[in-house]
Amino acid sequence: MITTQELTKRFGRVEAVRQVSLDVREGDRYGLLGPNGSGKTTLVRMLLGLVYATSGSITVLGEPIPRRASRVLPDIGSLIEQPAAYPHLSGRANLRLLDAAGPHSTRRTRRRRVNEALEEVGLAGIDTRPVRAYSLGMRQRLGLAAALVRRPRLLILDEPTNGLDPRGIRDMRDLLLRLNADGVTIFLSSHLLPEVSALCTRVGVLDAGRLVLQDQLADLQKPTGRVLVSCDEPERAVSILDGLVERRDGADLVVRSADPAELNARLVAADVRVRALAQERRALEEIVLAVTGAGSDQFGVPGHEAVVSSPAPAVATDSALAPDSGSDSAAVPDLASAPDSGSVPDSGSALDSDSDSEAAP
């Protein structure tokens, strides 16, 4: 859907984007991560033909950009930084105007398409108030509606949840998942890790203009070969699992094991009551921090731990840790890369990582 080769953009002496080779496939929910100022917006603008590349090539929906931009842009819905609308017109008038501005817009279906787009973003009951009177969240929804009016095959969204409240973020995520299920490929850029880890199937990480990582999220978050166990008699558990326990923190153990079910069976067989047991996976935060430069500490504090606890004994499942489960549970950081961070509880001081828990209704 989107490929770029060695894409570079220089503004004067500043290299905003350096040799980026993106690969976004059909059906992806692709999340482009990176701190503010890492080149995300410039990259998005280049994909839409707004900014011209210094070198390298771009292909979107099979056509070269910017040369054939007019051919592919009608199939792309976009949200570029903040939404924008003519403040003296109503939201509906704005959508009609924008739709009429592009080529091949069918006047016959315009009213219906505008209404459907407004409905999808939750602005169906929109009145005739001018956009000037809208809240930030309403403007953001209107911007998304504008991206949907043409029924795009590809959505390119730059920071789509900016300015949305927790409910709005949740609505946006649900809408994008629904559209994706209907075959719309989604490419979004964000500096909010929880947003990306809750939504995306594939991530790319930009750091100072370079694409330092690009992979399927599921591959990046493969189990690390460790299991987190919380049980009533940790001393006994340690002796049963002789040599496998890497670390102990009160009743919580970090155990080296590739098979959590087998581990659980061993403990239960020895009459140790297991409160929680889960495979450790690397948090997206750890992954991103490991590949971004030392200077980019804008993602929040490293070390982000939460042990899943369940009232029922002997729960042997790692389903709670699936990336889109919605629970803010997840994983202990990779011990190899951050040996001391395991004991740091989730202090909530990381600005970005807060949003996920807030998003819960």
Place this chain on the structure above:
Amino acid sequence: MIAVELFKLVRRLRTWMSIATICALPLVVAIFIAVTHLEPPPGQGSAFLSAVLNEGQLYPAAALALVLPVFLPVAVAVIAGDSIAGEASAGTLRYLLARPVGRTRLLIAKLVSITAFTTLSVVAVTVTSYATGVLILGPSRAAAVGTAPGGISSSIAPGVGGAPTAGLQAGAAITSLSGAPLTFIELIERVLGAMAFISVSMLGVAAIALFLSTIMDSALGAALGALAALIASEVLVTLNAASAVQPYLPTRYWLAWIDFFRQPIFWRDIQRGFAIQAVYVVVFLAAAWANFATKDVTT
């Protein structure tokens, strides 16, 4: 896209406020003259003003002379300066271009919209000032005399199209600047000529403002830049030392439309005026296009 731009133009309050302001100035002037019966002595003040008490039907010409130096160029520069820079700073430009609207198409649509605004302003000034002239300043004395034989007083009917044929003889006594009489039809033709000339003169300003609008993201900056260029031109036009460049200044032939009211029409300066405006329009539009088509849109 042109339809979209025209829609945006008519839906903006600013458009109508500017036109109302432009039309209000001649009205205020007419009221003062009518109340005091004092008009500038011939050769002083704005063109034609010295004659309007005698000939109310000439007031559109006087009104155009009143709004031409400042009001009209300011309004045109504001609208044209806002055209690209305003969209850029509001953020709507990137959404238009991503829709996609071709950059050349957008420039053309903006130009059409600015031309429509200019023409609309000039027409509005002419029509309102004709009504003002006839209703407030009264019909020309000569016209009043002329109606007597025909016995038709409707020669003073407001509205250009509504004037009956009988009024033609009635208006026949309106005098040109050269002293020779003008028929009512001739007057209409000449007013239309003047309107066309003034509209085209404004397009030169519009092209400069549009060009500036593509190189800066501030609508105000673009409008003021274009006005600064005009003021500089006005200064140089009156400066003898600058006589070498005077024929090429954008405002050099601005007043040439007065020549439409000579008998016969004095074409030389009018033609030069059209030509110089055409050059400005072509040069600055080409510059605007060259700049805008290759520009990175980062706002």
